[in-house]
Amino acid sequence: MAISALNIGASGVSAGLTALSNSANSIANASTQGFQPAQVNFRGSAPAGGGVSISLQGQRLAAGDQPSGTDLAADITNSLVYKAQTQASLSVIKTSDETLGSLLDIKA
Structure with a gap:
């Protein structure tokens, strides 16, 4: 169970960092003409409880004088959410590591 929690935490950290990088x-x-930001989509990994994965819809650079498609308010807010998500996943890893260490001490 503790090793599974380590994997779940690690996948959460990876997904959070990828989303944070995208934001x-x-x-x-934001000031690049025609820039269209990628959209982040989180989904659970199979089997259920196996962690989380992330999918980014492709970025494209439109031709012409179109303004950027970046919504700064949404991206800044999302950055804070992704940061908190990554910190929560790191807490899962830390707790799992401590639990695994306690189990090994008990069995030793």
Whole structure:
């Protein structure tokens, strides 16, 4: 169980960091004409309880003088959410590690 929790936490950290990186890219390109930011979609991994994965819908650079499709308010808010998600996943890893260490101490 503890090793499964480590995997779940690790997948959560990975997904959170990828989403945070995507938001940072969108914010950095907010003034780029025609920039369309990728959309982040989280989904559970199979089997159920196996963690989380992330999917990014493709970015494209439109031709012409179209303004950027970046919504700064949404991306900044999402960055805070992704940061908190990553910290929560790190807490899962820390707790799982402590639990596994306690189990090993009991069995030793």
